[in-house]
Amino acid sequence: MSKFENEKIIPRYTFFVIIMALLAIAVVVKASYIMTVKRDYWQQVADRVKKDSVPIKPTRGDILSCDGQLLASSLPEFMLFVDFDAMHNSKTDTLWADSVDVICNGLHKIFPTRTAAEFRTILDKGKETNSKRCKLWNKRVNYSTYSEVKSLPIFNLTSYKGGFYTEEYNARVRPNGSSGARTIGEMFGAKDTARCGIELSFDTLLRGQHGIMHRRKVRNKFLSIVDMPAVNGADVVTTIDVNMQDLAERALLDELRLPQVNGEMGVAILMEVKTGDVKAIVNMMKCADGEYREIMNNAISYTCEPGSVFKPASILLALDEGKCDTSKIIHTYGGVVEMHSRKMKDHNWATQGGYGDINVARSLEVSSNIGVSTVIDNAYASRPEDFIAGIRRLGILEDLHLPLIGYKHPNVPRVKRNVHGGVEDKTQLPWMSIGYGTQIAPINTLTFYNAIANNGKMVKPRFVKAVMKDGQVIQEFPTEVLKECITKNPESIKTMQTVLRHVVSQGLGKKAGSKTFPVSGKTGTAQVSMGSAGYKSGTTGYWLSFAGYFGPPGEDAKYSCIVCIKKWGLPASGGGMSGVVFHNIAEGVMAHDLALELSQAKRGDSDPMPDVKPGNILAADYVLNNLGFKARADWNGSYATGNPIWGVGEKSGNTIHIKRKPVQGNAIVPDVTGMGARDAVYLLESKGLKVKLAGRGKVVKQSLAPGTKFKRGTLCALELQVESNA
Numbered sequence: 001m002s003k004f005e006n007e008k009i010i011p012r013y014t015f016f017v018i019i020m021a022l023l024a025i026a027v028v029v030k031a032s033y034i035m036t037v038k039r040d041y042w043q044q045v046a047d048r049v050k051k052d053s054v055p056i057k058p059t060r061g062d063i064l065s066c067d068g069q070l071l072a073s074s075l076p077e078f079m080l081f082v083d084f085d086a087m088h089n090s091k092t093d094t095l096w097a098d099s100v101d102v103i104c105n106g107l108h109k110i111f112p113t114r115t116a117a118e119f120r121t122i123l124d125k126g127k128e129t130n131s132k133r134c135k136l137w138n139k140r141v142n143y144s145t146y147s148e149v150k151s152l153p154i155f156n157l158t159s160y161k162g163g164f165y166t167e168e169y170n171a172r173v174r175p176n177g178s179s180g181a182r183t184i185g186e187m188f189g190a191k192d193t194a195r196c197g198i199e200l201s202f203d204t205l206l207r208g209q210h211g212i213m214h215r216r217k218v219r220n221k222f223l224s225i226v227d228m229p230a231v232n233g234a235d236v237v238t239t240i241d242v243n244m245q246d247l248a249e250r251a252l253l254d255e256l257r258l259p260q261v262n263g264e265m266g267v268a269i270l271m272e273v274k275t276g277d278v279k280a281i282v283n284m285m286k287c288a289d290g291e292y293r294e295i296m297n298n299a300i301s302y303t304c305e306p307g308s309v310f311k312p313a314s315i316l317l318a319l320d321e322g323k324c325d326t327s328k329i330i331h332t333y334g335g336v337v338e339m340h341s342r343k344m345k346d347h348n349w350a351t352q353g354g355y356g357d358i359n360v361a362r363s364l365e366v367s368s369n370i371g372v373s374t375v376i377d378n379a380y381a382s383r384p385e386d387f388i389a390g391i392r393r394l395g396i397l398e399d400l401h402l403p404l405i406g407y408k409h410p411n412v413p414r415v416k417r418n419v420h421g422g423v424e425d426k427t428q429l430p431w432m433s434i435g436y437g438t439q440i441a442p443i444n445t446l447t448f449y450n451a452i453a454n455n456g457k458m459v460k461p462r463f464v465k466a467v468m469k470d471g472q473v474i475q476e477f478p479t480e481v482l483k484e485c486i487t488k489n490p491e492s493i494k495t496m497q498t499v500l501r502h503v504v505s506q507g508l509g510k511k512a513g514s515k516t517f518p519v520s521g522k523t524g525t526a527q528v529s530m531g532s533a534g535y536k537s538g539t540t541g542y543w544l545s546f547a548g549y550f551g552p553p554g555e556d557a558k559y560s561c562i563v564c565i566k567k568w569g570l571p572a573s574g575g576g577m578s579g580v581v582f583h584n585i586a587e588g589v590m591a592h593d594l595a596l597e598l599s600q601a602k603r604g605d606s607d608p609m610p611d612v613k614p615g616n617i618l619a620a621d622y623v624l625n626n627l628g629f630k631a632r633a634d635w636n637g638s639y640a641t642g643n644p645i646w647g648v649g650e651k652s653g654n655t656i657h658i659k660r661k662p663v664q665g666n667a668i669v670p671d672v673t674g675m676g677a678r679d680a681v682y683l684l685e686s687k688g689l690k691v692k693l694a695g696r697g698k699v700v701k702q703s704l705a706p707g708t709k710f711k712r713g714t715l716c717a718l719e720l721q722v723e724s725n726a
Contacts (some may be wrong), residue, residue, distance in 0.1 A: 031392040058208030061233030077140035077171035086161040099153040106152045122308040182297040185342040208233035234469040239277035248280040251584040276459035301406045303439035307526025312437035321625035323379035326361035332370040340426040365507030371428035384415045384429040396448040411439040446562040453549035453557035456485035456493040512579035521548015523574035544574035546579040612649025615679030688712035697722035
């Protein structure tokens with residue numbers, strides 16, 4: 001007999017099974033209902049608590065100078081918003097009512113161009129509409145400004161309570177301002193898209209690779225879970241030298257701004273002879289407001305008739321092919337010669353009556369159109385194609401295949417022949433020989449002169465040396481030789497080197513020369529054609545050039561350089577205008593490079609202890625130590641890693657005592673009198689002032705009196721002068 005009472009257990013068991021079956025059916029029905037009818041609703045709920053395949057932006061790589069200084073880098077910038085829906089509770093509403101005036105006044109101090117009342121209007125409207133994206137400021141701000149806003153009442157709470165939040169962007173900045181802007185490159189606003197220059201040409205390497213993450217909401221907070229990390233961009237090391245770039249820019253701008261020049265456009269390129277490294281490249285164009293800015297990279301993209309800087313290529317070809325020698329006498333008569341029913345004139349035909357009988361070498365020294373065109377016309381009149389082929393062999397018409405977007409290779413018109421096989425336009429050759437009829441960018445002309453300086457070896461201009469990642473070189477760009485020798489006979493190069501040296505020492509290029517080191521080169525003054533209007537469209541335009549090279553005494557040339565200026569009307573002189581810029585660039589570059597003996601540099605009445613300007617005493621201490629001077633200091637710091645320490649240097653006997661000097665508060669104008677331009681601009685701009693410089697040397701006058709209060713964005717004009725050694 002069983003000990004269980006089946007009559008009682010079976011009904012209970014049956015009831016339990018039925019209940020469980022009904023629950024299972026209910027679960028299945030509910031699940032089916034959710035999967036079908038309520039599918040869209042629950043999909044939206046899921047989307048609110050998770051996000052898949054969220055891209056992770058990589059950090060764009062830096063662009064560096066040849067010595068590792070930053071030319072372009074990425075810094076965070078922020079758009080500022082308030083989410084009034086997030087702060088919607090009684091406690092925060094009360095706090096907002098008590099703090100809104102303080103917030104508006106604080107925003108006005110941070111953004112002085114907008115009043116506290118205007119900020120109040122914006123915030124009240126956002127509060128009224130319960131806006132989730134109430135924009136505090138229409139522009140992106142840097143981290144420092146963001147931190148100031150974040151410190152205001154309520155905004156210093158978490159975004160879930162205070163409602164203040166930001167959208168972060170990677171902003172591209174150039175520490176050296178607009179210097180070399182078109183070569184370094186630019187980005188399109190908030191987009192991570194390169195616009196021009198190295199930024200565009202090396203965009204793939206600089207950009208890096210995006211990563212992927214997903215986000216999950218856990219206890220009212222989103223957690224970011226990385227699926228694939230982003231690969232940051234590599235750094236591009238250029239050949240640009242920051243100091244040489246600044247020197248070339250200032251030299252060109254000083255000339256363009258002269259009243260007698262008033263240039264429309266200016267170009268300067270400085271290249272290292274052996275390597276082809278472009279150490280400086282300046283492109284200036286006059287804007288509607290009268291200021292000069294880098295708008296186009298005309299050094300590589302502006303093709304025009306080069307004028308007389310083309311003449312050495314013509315004569316070098318004739319010398320190399322044995323068509324003439326430098327001693328051959330040319331009859332230039334009174335400076336005007338009829339050539340194929342068209343008058344060829346020398347520049348001095350009206351004032352000095354021409355040059356009379358001169359040899360070929362002298363025709364280059366004085367830039368005689370008649371002399372050069374006569375040589376070429378006599379040698380190649382029946383076969384102008386041979387002249388063009390020879391010029392191509394010299395490399396001045398070479399397509400350089402530069403890595404910069406926008407480069408235009410030279411263009412040379414073909415020789416047209418009539419039905420009888422004769423040359424259709426016999427004036428084409430003589431005028432081409434003196435720099436008309438061809439379209440050549442300044443970079444091509446400089447590459448040709450660089451080859452002459454390099455004893456005939458033509459190297460490709462180099463803008464980028466290497467690509468680095470995490471401090472390691474991952475790709476190098478070695479010097480590329482385009483032609484081992486541009487001439488058949490190396491002696492032709494030696495002869496041309498001598499002629500170009502005489503152009504500067506005893507010809508029209510004297511203003512480009514130097515008393516300290518040898519300079520060689522050629523002037524160029526060409527009329528600018530106005531398209532269909534030709535050369536007679538009213539006011540005459542001129543393209544003024546000087547191309548050449550220089551180096552230490554007794555050594556091979558170290559640098560080549562070309563300076564071009566486009567202007568309207570007279571006076572116009574390639575040697576007297578572009579040559580002066582060339583001279584200033586060369587003097588400045590060689591002042592850094594020449595290592596003179598101390599006995600040569602020291603004067604008997606000179607003070608062996610150097611003067612120390614007020615300013616960043618970290619830098620002063622660094623320089624003094626490297627010069628072998630021991631300085632006493634009342635502070636500790638490192639120039640390589642530390643922030644600026646402001647102070648003064650005082651000489652006492654054989655000791656220089658560097659003293660720290662406190663800088664006044666952010667709203668007080670500091671005293672920068674006596675400082676160099678670099679320290680003065682850094683200190684003033686770090687306070688929020690805008691700075692305008694006039695002159696060079698040290699600061700002798702500032703428009704805002706030291707110790708006075710100012711508003712952020714106020715302009716402070718500085719006047720600089722060079723100390724007299726008299």
